[in-house]
Amino acid sequence: MDGVPGSAWEDRDMPEIPSEILTLRASIDNVDAALMHLLAERFKFTRRVGELKAQGGLPPRTPSVTASRSRGSRRSPTPRASTRSSRRSSVSSSSPRSSGTTS
Numbered sequence: 439m440d441g442v443p444g445s446a447w448e449d450r451d452m453p454e455i456p457s458e459i460l461t462l463r464a465s466i467d468n469v470d471a472a473l474m475h476l477l478a479e480r481f482k483f484t485r486r487v488g489e490l491k492a493q494g495g496l497p498p499r500t501p502s503v504t505a506s507r508s509r510g511s512r513r514s515p516t517p518r519a520s521t522r523s524s525r526r527s528s529v530s531s532s533s534p535r536s537s538g539t540t541s
């Protein structure tokens with residue numbers, strides 16, 4: 439790989455890594471872990487939605503829901519099916535600190 443731009447440096451050629459880079463790498467690892475946790479939580483919720491849809495004879499995909507989600511809209515297209523209290527408990531149950539062993 440000699441002479442290839444961007445190729446890995448040999449360890450012996452590597453200058454000392456500034457401590458700020460080490461700190462930033464640790465922060466990046468923490469963010470990655472949090473993202474993984476959130477994606478796992480999200481998957482639990484969408485899987486449960488899928489189970490409930492299958493039980494209720496609903497189609498697996500609801501285009502209006504996924505479209506409003508990708509626009510960043512928090513408003514449910516089916517407000518009669520949502521309540522404030524259930525929403526609040528859903529949010530709190532997805533906190534990384536409170537649900538490390540709920541999988």
Ligand SMILES: C=C(O[C@@H]1C=C(C(=O)O)C=C[C@H]1O)C(=O)O
Pocket residue numbers: 484487488498499500503504507
């Ligand atoms: C969450 C809903 O639908 C689900 C949402 C998905 C998503 O956002 O990735 C995927 C599958 C759907 O079953 C819903 O209809 O409320």
